[in-house]
Amino acid sequence: MANITRMQLLRGDIQGKKIPFRPPWAMPEESFVEYCTRCDKCIDACFDELIVKGQGGFPQMDFTQGGCDFCEDCLAVCETNALIKIIDNSDNNTPDNQKIAYLPPWHIKASIDLTQCLSMNATICRSCGESCEDEVIKFDLKLGGIAEPILDSEHCTGCGSCFSVCPVRVIQLIKET
Ligand code: SF4
Ligand code: SF4
Ligand code: SF4
Structure with a gap:
């Protein structure tokens, strides 16, 4: 069984279905809430104001304002690696042009x-x-x-x-x- 975060327990959300949409390139939820210091830098960095302060002060996406263009501005200001690009090491994603392939920003x-x-x-x-x-x-x-x-x-x-x-x-x- 997947690890359950304290936040999930408080929400009564054992299966993690109520976890909000985190900003792109967020670590898995359990690590995200551990690494994120709630500094609000990603919130301030998003020009389109798509990131808002959510439950517990953690950032979450608000898609009512528009869509994410994956500009990476939020990623760039995150100093704790709560948002981080991870290299995709799977065989079927080996780049053919020497460019590093990364895992998608979210699923x-x-x-x-x-x-x-x-x-x-x-x-x-x-x-x-x-x-x-x-x-x-x-x-x-x-x-x-x-x-x-x-x-x-x-x-x-x-x-x-x-x-x-x-x-x-x-x-x-x-x-x-
Ligand atoms: S990638 Fe850009 S548009 Fe998307 S949430 Fe981050 S700052 Fe906003
Ligand atoms: S066409 Fe697209 S935008 Fe229009 S009502 Fe249907 S789903 Fe919504
Ligand atoms: S990429 Fe997907 S989420 Fe974005 S506008 Fe197109 S259908 Fe909608």
């Missing part, structure tokens, strides 16, 4: 509840697709004025841009384990 994916999506209910909306810089969301035109958003989960970076623009909040951000 977050977007997911759309199609039943409530405007575009699936004959109302024109392409906001999520237009906001996705990685062009991960495409629309499949169907009869009756319906355009189904198709999200390519594999290439979704979990940046949160689509979440913040969806007018009916039917996009969820989900942590992959």
